Structure formats: C-alpha cells, structure tokens
Amino acid sequence: RWITLASVATVIGLAFRLRDPENLLGRGEDLGITCALVPSNLPGVIHSRRHDPLSIPFHNCPTQGKDVIVSLEDAVVGGLEGCGQGWSMLMECLAAGRGISLPAQATGGAKLAFRTVSSHALIRKQFGISIGAFEGVEEPMGRIGANTYALEAMRRFTLGALDKGLKPPVVTAIMKYQTTEIGRRVVNDAMDVMGGAAISLGQRNLLAETYVGTPIGITVEGANIMTRTLIVFGQGALRCHPYAFEEVRTLEAKDVKGFDRAFWGHIGHIVRNLCRSILLSITRGYLASAPAGVHPKTKIHYRRLQWASATFGILADVAMGSLGGQLKMKEKITGRFADIFSHMYMSTAVLRRFMEDGQKEEDLPFVQFYLKDSMAQIQKSFDGLFDNLKIPGLRWFLKDVIGAWSRINSMGSQGTDGWSHLITRAMMTSGEQRDRLTSGIYWIGEKSHGVATVLDRLSKNDQTARLENAFSVVTKSEATERKIRAAFKKGEIKAKRGLASWEEALSKKVISQDEFKLLTEADKVRYDAVLVDDFNDKEYHEVIP
Incomplete structure (x- = not known):
C-alpha cells in the first residue's frame, strides 16, 4: 500500500x-x-x-x-x-530520497504561498489601505517570508552533501520532518491572510490544493511524530557522537583496548563540553568566535549556536549515561533533543545561504527573523528538558538551579516585530529580491516568460498571470495615489478616495490624463484579481459530485 x-x-x-x-x-x-x-x-x-x-x-x-x-x-x-543486504540499501535510498523530494515539495509550496500572499496583500484593500500594511497581517507574512527563505537554505545545504555522494540519514530525517512541518505552517499562515479567497474552490484558488495536500508529505515513511521522537535523536545520538558508536562497536568486538580509548575519550569530551557550556552560558556566548568575513550582525548567531551546541552536547551525554537504554522509550525527551538538533542544523543552513548569496543587506531581515525565532525554539526545548529530565540525584538541580538560570539567561526570545515589518515590505515590493526569493516555481514574471506569455495566460484564465498583472499595475499606480492623498491633506481636493477623488484631481490638474487612466486600470485589475469562483447549481454539482 x-x-x-x-x-x-x-x-x-x-x-x-x-x-x-x-x-x-x-x-x-x-x-x-x-x-x-x-x-x-x-x-x-x-x-x-x-x-x-x-x-x-x-x-x-x-x-x-x-x-x-x-x-x-x-x-x-x-x-x-x-x-x-536490503536493509542497508533501504537506508541509503531513504537517506537520499527524503532529502530531495519532500524538501523540494515543501519549498515549492512555500514559494507559491510567498508569491500569492504578497500579491494579494498589496492588491486587496481594506479602508483604502493595502491589507499588508496592517500589523496584524505583517505578523504571519513575516513568518511566511522567513520560513520560505529558510526552507530554500536547508534544501540547498542538504543537496550539496547529497551531490557529493554523502548519504546522511539523520540530516535527511531532519529535512523530512522539519521541511514538511514548516511547509504546513507557511500554508496555514497564507490561508489566514487570504481569508475567503483561500477557501473558495475553483480556478482562481492557488492555495487550496496545497493546503489539503500538506498532510500527505508528512505521513511519508511514517508520521513526523515517529521521525521526531525515534529517528532524529534516536539514531543521531549514536551516529553523530564522536565516541558512543565506537564504544558500542568495541564492546561487541570485545576489543578492550579500543573500548578504553573510546571510553576515556568520551570522559574528556564530557569535561570539555561541560567547561564550554558553563563559560559560554556565563558570557552569553561571547567567548565563542565567529568565522572571519561574516556580516557583523550575524556574529551573535554564530556565537549562540556554539553556546547551544555545547549545552546540547553535555545534556545529551547526561541523558545517555543516566537513562541508558530507557532513553529510547522517553520519547518526549528525545523529541525535545531532536528539536534542538534540528534547529541548530537549520540555523547553520540559513547562515550558510546568507554567506553564499553574498550577504545581501536586503536579505538580512529574513535571516534575523528566522534565527531569532529558531533560538527561541531551542531555548523552549532546553527549558522542557530541564523541567522533565528525571535523573536520580540530579532532578532538583537541573530543574530548580540550572532551569531557573536558563530562563533568566535565555538564548533567544520572540523579538521579531521590526523584522516582520521589513520582510512584509520586501515581499510587497516588485523587483529582483522578490523574484530571487521565489525563483524556481511556475510563475509569470520570470525573465524567460515575457509579455506575450503573460497576455496569453491571461486569455486562458490563469490566476498566476492575473495576480502578477494586477501586482504590476497596482505598484505603478502607487505614486499617483500618493499625490492624490497629499492633495487631499492640503485641501486641494475634497473627495478622499475612489473615482470621485481621481476625477477631482484630474480636473484640478493634480494628476495627468495618463495617470488617471493608470488609476482606473489598477482599480479594474485589482477587482478582478481578488474575485473568487462561483457556480450555478448545475456547475457546482459537476465540480463537487
């Protein structure tokens, strides 16, 4: 099946x-x-x-x-x-497959949501203002923009490893779990922003099928519940640990000398991680170094990732050493470890993309928003571990001492309002950045299409062409609308908005005839772009039996 x-x-x-x-x-x-x-x-x-x-x-x-x-x-x-030899073959194939197809699907869906919502938020007006200008709408749009940027970063980063012939099963498990979950959140946010336009089925609805289909990718190879609680940390704790796997191997081989080397190496590793974790916690990561040449505003994220890594390492060793084989049954605990592990990987991918893309200043809001939110999620998972790790003799210390210190000395918080405003403005601005951040999907406006293709698709009732055309015309009309608003504030015209204000502005030579035509065209295409499909009774039952 x-x-x-x-x-x-x-x-x-x-x-x-x-x-x-x-x-x-x-x-x-x-x-x-x-x-x-x-x-x-x-x-x-x-x-x-x-x-x-x-x-x-x-x-x-x-x-x-x-x-x-x-x-x-x-x-x-x-x-x-x-x-x-089938089991090893399956693991290798799964490692490659779940790092390619499902992340691509999630990223494509997120880019579609990014493009659709940003067009709709500019075109759709409430009280004479584009809905994207409202702070309540900026909040989900900020998440859509930052998460779409992160999905593409993760996809590229992982494909780089696969393209070199590597088949990292834990990394691809993270990709399967996180990209499908992030994709679901992006589509949910897009549905909220678009409201009725997103729930009315028909040719004009670009999001409904994506929304309905998101659980499909999530269930591939087992639900994400299993991926999160059993695979990511369950496999990763052993495979990614510098000594644990070697300890198991030498025990099975009855290699006493090899086990001694691995065991004492493990002890040294614990001591180093403990010292690093304490020092980085006291200094809030400032003892850690950032790579040369990185953007000054991203240095703090490199440092805090090292702080999180050291804390994760010592807690993982404590959990493995104290709970032993019982750890795999403590799925709420392993799930929190998996979340921390995942967010460290995803944050690394975002920083890598920002660097590889040339550290563009205009992309910084997307990077900052995602990394601040990611560190807040890491902090939340650490708090959960400190509260719920039931280690004999240490529970009170972890919960009441370390846990209290961790909440006071937090790695991250949800301070993203300013960044979401900048992200929303970028999403609603026509230009190279918007096209670059949504590249690789079917959409009108890419250089390869051209005007003839736009007109051809408009004639075929293509909603992507309709939205893109409206976005372009409305963008061009904004300067004229600003002139009319300024004239109203000065008392040069009496009508505040709509056709009456345009006609009065034209008669008083506030705007030209060409500008008047542009405003009427923008109003026409805006109205057409926000319409939803409707059916008579016969048509409705043909579409929905």
Whole structure:
C-alpha cells in the first residue's frame, strides 16, 4: 500500500524477508531483508488499483502479487551477493530520497504561498489601505517570508552533501520532518491572510490544493511524530557522537583496548563540553568566535549556536549515561533533543545561504527573523528538558538551579516585530529580491516568460498571470495615489478616495490624463484579481459530485 506511481510503473521495487529453507545458497535458511526489482508486466503482479490521498491528483497505489516467479540473479538488487543486504540499501535510498523530494515539495509550496500572499496583500484593500500594511497581517507574512527563505537554505545545504555522494540519514530525517512541518505552517499562515479567497474552490484558488495536500508529505515513511521522537535523536545520538558508536562497536568486538580509548575519550569530551557550556552560558556566548568575513550582525548567531551546541552536547551525554537504554522509550525527551538538533542544523543552513548569496543587506531581515525565532525554539526545548529530565540525584538541580538560570539567561526570545515589518515590505515590493526569493516555481514574471506569455495566460484564465498583472499595475499606480492623498491633506481636493477623488484631481490638474487612466486600470485589475469562483447549481454539482 501507499506506493508512489506504482500503477503507472514498469518496474516495482520490493523489499522482503528472503528465506532459503533448503539452504540452496549455502548461507542459512534466513538471509534477511532483500531488495528486488520486479517487472510490473509479469504474471501475478497486480498494480492497477489506486488510493485517493485527500483527492489530490497523485498516483499512490497498493501492489499485490500471487505466484510471481522471478530469477534471483536478475531481480535481486546486487544479484546473489545482494541477498540479505536490503536493509542497508533501504537506508541509503531513504537517506537520499527524503532529502530531495519532500524538501523540494515543501519549498515549492512555500514559494507559491510567498508569491500569492504578497500579491494579494498589496492588491486587496481594506479602508483604502493595502491589507499588508496592517500589523496584524505583517505578523504571519513575516513568518511566511522567513520560513520560505529558510526552507530554500536547508534544501540547498542538504543537496550539496547529497551531490557529493554523502548519504546522511539523520540530516535527511531532519529535512523530512522539519521541511514538511514548516511547509504546513507557511500554508496555514497564507490561508489566514487570504481569508475567503483561500477557501473558495475553483480556478482562481492557488492555495487550496496545497493546503489539503500538506498532510500527505508528512505521513511519508511514517508520521513526523515517529521521525521526531525515534529517528532524529534516536539514531543521531549514536551516529553523530564522536565516541558512543565506537564504544558500542568495541564492546561487541570485545576489543578492550579500543573500548578504553573510546571510553576515556568520551570522559574528556564530557569535561570539555561541560567547561564550554558553563563559560559560554556565563558570557552569553561571547567567548565563542565567529568565522572571519561574516556580516557583523550575524556574529551573535554564530556565537549562540556554539553556546547551544555545547549545552546540547553535555545534556545529551547526561541523558545517555543516566537513562541508558530507557532513553529510547522517553520519547518526549528525545523529541525535545531532536528539536534542538534540528534547529541548530537549520540555523547553520540559513547562515550558510546568507554567506553564499553574498550577504545581501536586503536579505538580512529574513535571516534575523528566522534565527531569532529558531533560538527561541531551542531555548523552549532546553527549558522542557530541564523541567522533565528525571535523573536520580540530579532532578532538583537541573530543574530548580540550572532551569531557573536558563530562563533568566535565555538564548533567544520572540523579538521579531521590526523584522516582520521589513520582510512584509520586501515581499510587497516588485523587483529582483522578490523574484530571487521565489525563483524556481511556475510563475509569470520570470525573465524567460515575457509579455506575450503573460497576455496569453491571461486569455486562458490563469490566476498566476492575473495576480502578477494586477501586482504590476497596482505598484505603478502607487505614486499617483500618493499625490492624490497629499492633495487631499492640503485641501486641494475634497473627495478622499475612489473615482470621485481621481476625477477631482484630474480636473484640478493634480494628476495627468495618463495617470488617471493608470488609476482606473489598477482599480479594474485589482477587482478582478481578488474575485473568487462561483457556480450555478448545475456547475457546482459537476465540480463537487
């Protein structure tokens, strides 16, 4: 069940437990998990049925087989040598796949929301003012802009590793979990800003299918609950630790000398992390250094990431050492560790993108907003750990002493109002930055399309063209509207807004005939762009049976 594209596939990937009761291969009766590629046209293969994932047009299908005969040498991945090697193959494939497809899907959806909402926020007016000028709307728009910037940063950063042949399973688990969750939050914010325009189904609605489809990516490879509580820290604590994995390996191999080296190295690691954590906490990270050449306003984030890393390291060692095998069952605890680990990775990706993009001053609000919010989330998770880590003999110390100090000496807070204002202004301003931050998606306005394509798509009732055209015309008319408002304040005209004010401004030569035409055109395209679809009874039942 739930096999992507199975109903249209010519080859079906199959993972199964391979048994050899007669020991024909000479490797025992149970060879373990094995992967095979089965041609879909073989007798007995059934793959013609489909699931209906939330009515999204996506091939997601069950597969079945009865008395299907394949050759081991031809079907098993790796031939006879690949028998029993399926688990490692699956982990490698999952590591690559969940770092590519799901982050791309989430990033594309976020960019669509960014572009759609920013156009709507400029075009749609309330009390004669674009709704994007209201502080209540700036708040979700700030989150949309910053999270979209972060998603693209994370996507690029991870693809760089995969492109070099690396297959980091923990990093790609973080990507799967965090990008789908962030994508969901972005779309939810976009739905709130657009209101009725986002819930009225039809050709003019660009967000509804994205909104409905967000849970699909979240459930791939198991719900994000499992990814967060079992995989990210559960695997990461062992795989990413400089000594823990080696300790386990040498114990299993009964290598006493190797274990001693790993064990005492681990002790030294704990002492170093403890000292770093204390010193960085007392100095609020200022003892840490930032890389040479970084933007002065980002140095604090490099320092606080090192502070968070040292604190995370010592707490992880304390939890692993005191709880041992019980830790994997403490899923609320491992979930908080996973959140800290994830936010450190994502913040690193954002800083990396900012540097690689040339540290553009206009991008700084997006970077600052995201990093401040990310550090606040890290602080929240640390507070949860201090309150809930039940370590014999240390609980009171962690909760009442360290926890109290942590809340007083916080790593981050939600002070993002100023940055959200700047982000919203950037989102609603036509130009290179807006196009760059939403590049890579289907949208009118990219250099490759041109005016002819815009007009052609407008004639085909394309909502992307309609929004982009309205955004462009309304932007051009803003200077004229400012002239009329200034004339009203000076008492040169009596009508405050609308057609009456334009006609009066024209008659008193406050604006020219061309400017009057621009205002009427802007009003026309604005009205058309904010309309939603409606149907008669027959049409409605054809769309929704």
